[in-house]
Amino acid sequence: MASHDDDFLTSPVPEPDAEATPSERAHAKTFADIVDKTLVGRTPVAMSADDRALLEVATVISAANGGMELAASKQRSIVEDALRQAIGGVGAGTSGSVTPIARGRVKRWMPWAVAATSTLVAAAAVLVLWLRAPQQTTIVHETAAIPASWTSRPADPLVGPIAREHAGDASSRIDYLFADRLDGYRERRLSGGKP
Amino acid sequence: MIHKHLKTLGILAIGIAIGITGLVACSNERDASAPSQTRVADPTDVIDEELMVSLAQAKNFHRKAKVYMSDGNLVAATASVRQILSLRFPAGAPEAEDVRADARALLAKLLVSQGQIEEAMRTVQEGLAQSQRESFFVANLHTVQGEIHEARAAQLDAEGEASKAKATDERRAAIAAYDRSIQINEKLQKQLMEQR
Numbered sequence: 001m002a003s004h005d006d007d008f009l010t011s012p013v014p015e016p017d018a019e020a021t022p023s024e025r026a027h028a029k030t031f032a033d034i035v036d037k038t039l040v041g042r043t044p045v046a047m048s049a050d051d052r053a054l055l056e057v058a059t060v061i062s063a064a065n066g067g068m069e070l071a072a073s074k075q076r077s078i079v080e081d082a083l084r085q086a087i088g089g090v091g092a093g094t095s096g097s098v099t100p101i102a103r104g105r106v107k108r109w110m111p112w113a114v115a116a117t118s119t120l121v122a123a124a125a126v127l128v129l130w131l132r133a134p135q136q137t138t139i140v141h142e143t144a145a146i147p148a149s150w151t152s153r154p155a156d157p158l159v160g161p162i163a164r165e166h167a168g169d170a171s172s173r174i175d176y177l178f179a180d181r182l183d184g185y186r187e188r189r190l191s192g193g194k195p
Numbered sequence: 196m197i198h199k200h201l202k203t204l205g206i207l208a209i210g211i212a213i214g215i216t217g218l219v220a221c222s223n224e225r226d227a228s229a230p231s232q233t234r235v236a237d238p239t240d241v242i243d244e245e246l247m248v249s250l251a252q253a254k255n256f257h258r259k260a261k262v263y264m265s266d267g268n269l270v271a272a273t274a275s276v277r278q279i280l281s282l283r284f285p286a287g288a289p290e291a292e293d294v295r296a297d298a299r300a301l302l303a304k305l306l307v308s309q310g311q312i313e314e315a316m317r318t319v320q321e322g323l324a325q326s327q328r329e330s331f332f333v334a335n336l337h338t339v340q341g342e343i344h345e346a347r348a349a350q351l352d353a354e355g356e357a358s359k360a361k362a363t364d365e366r367r368a369a370i371a372a373y374d375r376s377i378q379i380n381e382k383l384q385k386q387l388m389e390q391r
Contacts, residue, residue, distance in 0.1 A: 114211065118211060146241065150241050150242060151240050151241055151242065152240050152241065152242055152243075152246055152285065152288045152289060152290060153240075153289055153290075154289040154290075154293060154328070154330060155289070155290060155293040155330075155331075155332070156293075156330050156331050156332075156383055156387065157387055159293075159331055159332075160331065160384075161331050161334065161380040161383070161384060162331050162332070162334065162335040162338070164338050164342075167300055167304065167335050167338050167339050167342070168300065168301045168304040168305075168339075170257055170276075170297040170298060170300060170301040171257040171258060171260070171261045171301075173297055174250070174253050174254045174257050174294060174297070175254060175257075177250065177290065177293070177294070178247075178250045178251060178253075178254045181242050181246065181247060181250055181290065182247060184242045185242040185243075185244075185246075185247050188241060188242065
């Protein structure tokens with residue numbers, strides 16, 4: 001076959017209108033069989049370098065004309081690999097563990113979406129704080145809530161009516177009054193001034 | 196690969212932190228910046244240090260006077276009680292009027308016991324004139340005033356028949372003072388009963 005090929009390739013180029021020789025017809029039929037087998041995936045194990053070169057050209061021409069159909073899974077894998085490379089993903093060749101493009105995009109943009117939303121919420125909060133006018137303070141005097149024992153007040157309820165025989169017993173009364181007010185004073189101080 | 200995951204986690208953490216900060220700022224906005232709607236008032240009529248000091252001083256002068264009286268030194272006792280009238284109390288403290296009225300009552304009795312009846316009457320009258328309200332201490336002043344009227348009557352009785360009419364007037368005045376004291380006591384007791 002090698003000698004035949006050599007003859008075929010080295011022989012003079014025939015005229016365009018010249019009739020094909022039996023040898024040429026046989027060679028064309030053989031090559032057509034090789035091309036047909038290759039297109040259906042049954043590439044011959046061994047062939048001459050010239051035939052391989054011609055076969056590659058024939059395959060390219062056939063593919064360019066749409067004559068070659070890839071399997072659906074292979075097509076999808078190739079497309080996803082290409083797209084992933086286009087958006088900065090990992091390289092091709094890992095089609096088996098490829099994440100669907102839609103899910104990959106969500107995963108990629110989710111942190112940015114959360115960060116943006118949180119920033120917007122924070123900005124809104126700061127804006128509300130800044131724009132809201134300070135509320136007028138109402139000071140409620142809680143004098144009424146203060147225990148009576150903490151207040152300065154008349155000593156009448158403590159002392160009661162003073163009998164005539166005790167009219168000059170002011171020393172005892174001041175002792176009593178002082179002790180009572182001291183209790184109230186200590187109570188207020190120890191509680192921090194809050195009832 | 197790991198670096199990329201860490202970067203993603205970092206962005207997520209920053210976003211969540213900013214969001215939480217914003218929400219916390221919203222929820223706690225009034226805690227630090229805005230003053231409270233209500234606050235404990237600091238009324239001026241609570242028992243304060245100044246009142247306690249004044250009461251303590253009055254107590255000490257009374258104790259001192261008591262020691263002098265037990266020793267028979269009525270002049271020193273009188274001087275000690277007079278010092279109570281000079282004590283400075285917090286403005287408007289009801290205790291001040293009560294303490295002063297009680298000191299005047301004791302002072303008047305001390306003066307009477309020393310024969311200074313007119314000085315005693317002036318002391319009581321000043322106390323009554325300065326009183327802003329009716330109290331058991333004012334009632335006590337009226338009681339002491341009645342005793343002074345009685346002392347005057349006794350003095351007039353000692354002067355003979357010529358002063359007998361004046362002595363009778365003093366006894367009537369004493370009765371009027373006692374009546375006034377009784378009247379104030381009854382009124383205050385009624386008020387206190389109603390308050391309970």
